[in-house]
Amino acid sequence: MRTSHPLWPAPFPILIPEPRGYDMVAKALTIAGSDSGGGAGIQADLKAFSAMGVYGASVVTAVTAQNTKAVTAIHPIPDDIVAAQIKTVLDDIQIDVVKIGMLGTPSLIAAVADALAGYAGPVVLDPVMVAKSGDTLLADSAIDALKSILFARATLLTPNLPEALKLVGEGSTQAQAKALLDLGVGAVLMKGGHADGEICTDLFVSRTGTQDFSALRVNTRNTHGTGCSYSSAIAAGLARGMALSDAVGHAHTWLHQAILHADELHVGQGHGPVHHFHALWK
Template identity: 50%
Template sequence: MIARVLSIAGSDSGGGAGIQADIKTITMLGGHAMTAVTALTAQNTCGVTKVTPVEPDMVAAQIDACAQDIGIDAIKIGMLGSPAIAAVVADRLERLGVPVVFDPVMIATSGSVLADTATIAAFERLMKIATLTTPNVPELAALGGDAALDALGIAYLAKGGDAEGDDVIDRLVIPGAQARVWTAPRIVTRHTHGTGCTLSSAIATRLGEGASLERAVEDARAFVRAALLAAPGLGRGHGPLGHAAIRDFQSPVSNA
């Protein structure tokens, strides 16, 4: 059986982030991608022009449909769209008992706001359910910083792609353990749309295969870096990654 991975996230009409990036990532890493769409967005590499949240009961119905037939080995959560959707997702996840990777999406790569204050306030419940939360620099600040997340007693990956400097530093914090830090040279490119979505869905796929959290993060980071280097150069703004151009990517997990 291959890993059955459910992405709960918004769609991206430009194909660079959200559900579309998740499907590409999960598929390229050998998993079976399923979706529960939380919002429809009109966007491209230059920005988001319109967002329409899906009704919460429809989000719940999508999750139930996947769980009741195909089954779920891991879940990735991205853009939620509203506090009501966040609540219904949390209700379902508490019953499923599978690894969950929560990417607390608040702002698109283009700078467009994708979560209002009330939705962000609903994130705490999901962070407590999640196996791992993956905030970038501004998201970590909006969530109260390291002190707030440490107080919750949760595992989180503090991503450093939005920080300054020649190196990208990612820090995995697991309660009761020493933090694991990865440092790598920054890949200088404007084609970074969907990096967070790709990373979180890659981690979820590896967790669904049975990898440890640290190994899943390490493998996912390698996948994202390969996709950044293979970006096809599409669009006038922040272009998509090159998921489909890395068919020869070899997973440390699958080779272990």
């Protein structure tokens, strides 16, 4: 079954259902690289969690020297330290969802999978490959490891169109999504931001149906961290007990508003960040 979602005219916020007692806060863990400019990676993930009312824990996989114009250096964190961060967090904190972002090498991908072996909750996997500036963040040698080791663990995979091309080759968006499902992921969100046209459409494909999420394209260069923020907002919805398609729709609405308000921030001279707290900062 395929359904389409209308363009989003309504402003954010939208009420999120509260599945637990008022004395408990949903908790999410992000496993990703750090962005010293604050617009993407761990920093964007934690901002998205906070904007959604979710407590965020973090595991740093790499430290980048990065701003709105370029990534000038990347320092990978040793695999054993990444694994130790994951295990230490999970030993103490009841994590409701895990979001995975930048993983640079096959050995790190394997270490993360091993560290998550005992975790039974949902996982949102954002296959971060290239920064907004064009700098490569995932080595080609790691792509096969990502597909063979982590895809089967992913509740949702969130590739943009260039990432989908690298993962499964050419084809229609629907065909690429099916190929990704065949590799073992639970569902796929094909992000359409790199396509042409005044309407930007994201395609959500699960094993039970397909749904379009569309919005008018925003004329701004300040879109740094959109992928990280989007996947983290979806993860936050899952942490708070939303069904997967509802979490995607809620995050889509929030991100569209974050892009609409991005020019208000005036951060940097290149591709600035989206406005994570557009509904909170007045």
